[in-house]
Amino acid sequence: MTALSASHSGASILSRRNGFAGALSDSFWRHPKLLLLLMLTPPLLWLGIIYVGSLIALLMQSFFAIDDFSGVISYEPTLATYAQLLNGANLDIILRTVLMAALVTIASALLAFPIAYYAARYAKGRWKAFFYLGVMLPLWSSYLVKVYAWKLILAKEGIVTWLFAKLNLTFVLDAILSLPVIGGNSLSVSYLGTFLVFVYIWLPYMILPTQAALERVPGNLIEASADLGATPAQTFRTMLLPLALPGIVAGSIFTFSLTLGDYIIPQIIGSSRLFIGQAVYAQQGTAGNVPLAAAFSVVPIVIMGLYLTAAKRLGAFDAL
Amino acid sequence: MTSAVRFQKVSRHFGSVRAVDGVDLDVASGEFFAMLGPSGSGKTTCLRLIAGFEQPTAGAIEIFGERADGVPPYRRNVNTVFQDYALFPHLNILDNVAYGLMVKGVGTAERHREADRALELVKLPGYGTRKPAQLSGGQRQRVALARALVNKPKVLLLDEPLGALDLKLREQMQEELKSLQRALGITFVFVTHDQGEALSMADRVAVFNNGGIVQQGTPQEIYRLPKTAFVADFVGSSNLLSPDLMALLGGDRRWASLRPEAVRLAGDGTEATVENVSFLGAATRLAVEMHGTKLHVMLPAGADVPGVGTRVRLAWNRQDIHYMDDAA
Secondary structure (H helix, E strand, O other): OHHHHHHHOOOOOOOOOOHHHHHHHHHHHHOHHHHHHHHHHHHHHHHHHHHHHHHHHHHHHOOOEEOOOOOOEEOOOOOHHHHHHOOHHHHHHHHHHHHHHHHHHHHHHHHHHHHHHHHHHOOOHHHHHHHHHHHHHHHHOOHHHHHHHHHHHHOOOOHHHHHHHHOOOHHHHHHHHOOOOOOOOOHHHOHHHHHHHHHHHHHHHHHHHHHHHHHOOOHHHHHHHHHOOOOHHHHHHHHHHHHHHHHHHHHHHHHHHHHHHOOOHHHHOOOOOOOHHHHHHHHHOOOOOHHHHHHHHHHHHHHHHHHHHHHHHOOOOOOO | OOEEEEEEEEEEEEOOEEEEEEEEEEEEOOOEEEEEOOOOOOHHHHHHHHHOOOOOOEEEEEEOOEEOOOOOHHHOOEEEEOOOOOOOOOOOHHHHHHHHHHHOOOOHHHHHHHHHHHHHHOOOOOOOOOOHHHOOHHHHHHHHHHHHHOOOOOEEEEEOOOOOOOHHHHHHHHHHHHHHHHHHOOEEEEEEOOHHHHHHHOOEEEEEEOOEEEEEEOHHHHHHOOOOHHHHHHHHOOEEEOHHHHHHOOOOOOOEEEOHHHOEEEEEEEEEEEEEEEEOOOEEEEEEEEOOEEEEEEEEOOOOOOOOOOEEEEEOOHHHOEEOOOOO
C-alpha cells in the first residue's frame, strides 16, 4: 500500500499532456461532435458527390428524350422515354430480368439455408474456417474467368454433356434441353445455363448474411421451442425462419439486385435475348440513346424499393 | 406415492467426461425437489436429461412410470424455465406465453385467453403486447415461468431461474415460487448452486458433486446431518474438524462437523483467538483460530462481541458434534 502511493506521489493528479497533440486530443475530448464531423466529412463528400450525385445526374437523363430524326438529345423534361420503356420489346426485357432475378434469389435462398445453418450451428474451429474459405474462395477469383469457365463446362462439348453421356443419361439432358423457353441447343446457350451461372456466382452473397443471422439465434431458443412442444418442422417455421429472415432478405437484396443489373453473364451464357443490364449497355453505347439507358437503370432501383417496402410490410425486419 | 421422475443408474458421458455418473434419483409427485451442487457437478445435465435435451449414455429414466429415454423433448409433458429465460425475441409477451399452445394447435382466441390467465398468475397482467427486450430481468423471469406453466406440465424444471436477479427480487421470487408450487401441485425440479435457496424452498434436496449425488434428504437432514465433509462444507458453511483436532478435543479420531451457530462463548472451554469479526445484521460472525484450525462462530444479535485479537473460550454441546463418513 505504501509502495503504491509512494510511486505516484511525484505525479500531479490532473496531469496535462503538453504540446499540440495533447491540446488537440483534449479539445476533441471536450467537443466530440467536432471529431465526428472531421471523420465523416470525407466519406460523406465521396458518397454524396461521386456516388449519389452522379446517380442523380444519370437518372435525370431519363426525363429527357432523344429526337428520332436527328438522334440528338433534347433537354426538355418529358416522359416520352418512359413511354418507350413500357412498349412491348422493352417490357419483355424488364419482365425477363425480374423473373430471372426472382428465381435466382429463391434458388440461392434454398441452397444457402442448409449450408448457413450447418455453419452457424455445428461447424467448429477448423470446419468453420473451411466453411468461410469454401464460401469466399470463389469470390477471390476473377468473375470473368469464372463465367468463361462455366461456358466451357456447359457447352455442348463440355464436361456436363460428357458426364451425362458416361452415365448413359444423355436422354435426361436432351429432355431438359428440349423444354420450351428454358431449353436450347446446349446448356451454355439456354436460360437454364444463365440461371445456373447466376446462382453459382451470387450464392456466397446469400450464404454469408443468412449464416450471420442464424449465428445470432441462441441455441437455447431452439431448445425452448422443443421444450414447449414444437416439432423440428414447427421450430423451423415459427422460430428459425422468422429470426433468420432479416439475413435472408439482406442476402436477397444482393442476389436480386446483382442479377437485375448484370450484363456479362447473360451475354456470355444464354440465349441472345436481352436482360436489363445488356439493354442499358446497348442503349448508351451502340444505340446512343442515353435517356433510354437511364430509364432502364431506373427500373432496378424502383423494383428494389418496392421489394424492400414489401419485405418491411411483411415483417421481415421485425427480428432486427 | 407415485414417482414423478425416477433415475436408475443414469449416466451421461461426454467423451471421457463423466458429467453424470450412475445417478439414482426419485422425485415424488407434487414435490419441490432441489438439485444442489457447485458448477460442473452434473445437476444441470440431470435436468437436461429429464427435459430430453440429453439422452443417457446408460441407465433408465422414467417420468410418471413411463420410460423417457429416446423420447424427444417435444413429446414430453415436461417444461423448462431456462437460466437466461430463452424468450423468443421476435414474439410479443402474449405470443411467447401462448407458444406452447400454438404449436399444439389451440385456436388463437383460446390460447390468448389461457396466456392472459398465466400472465395474471405470475403477476404480469397487461404486459402481453410488449416485446421481451422491453422487460426487466425479473419480469422476463416471470414470463418464462408463465410460458412453461400455461402448458400445465406434469413436471416443471427450473434451471437456476433466480441466478440473474438481485437479492431482494430473488427472495421475493423464492416465496412466490414456493406458494405457486403449493397452489398448483405441480412437481418442481429446481437446479441451484445456492444452498440457501435450496434449503429454504425445497421439500427435498439432492447434493451433487463430481457427477453423482452425495446425499439426498430433507433440508433439515442435509443441514444437520451432512454425510460427508463436502456436504457439510457446501451446504452449511459448517466448521470441519479434522480427525487430529477431534482427538485433541477428546472425541473420536474421525472427521466431524460443527455448525457455527452451535458454538458459544463460555467462561470455560477451548481457547481460541478472534481473527475477524463480520456484522451480518441478524447475527455476528467471528472467524477464530483454535489449535491451528480456522472456525466460524455465529453469535446471536445482542450478544457481546469480542474485539479482533482477543482470546476467547469456546464451548458447544456434545450432540452438536456430527461425525461424517469421510473427508471427500
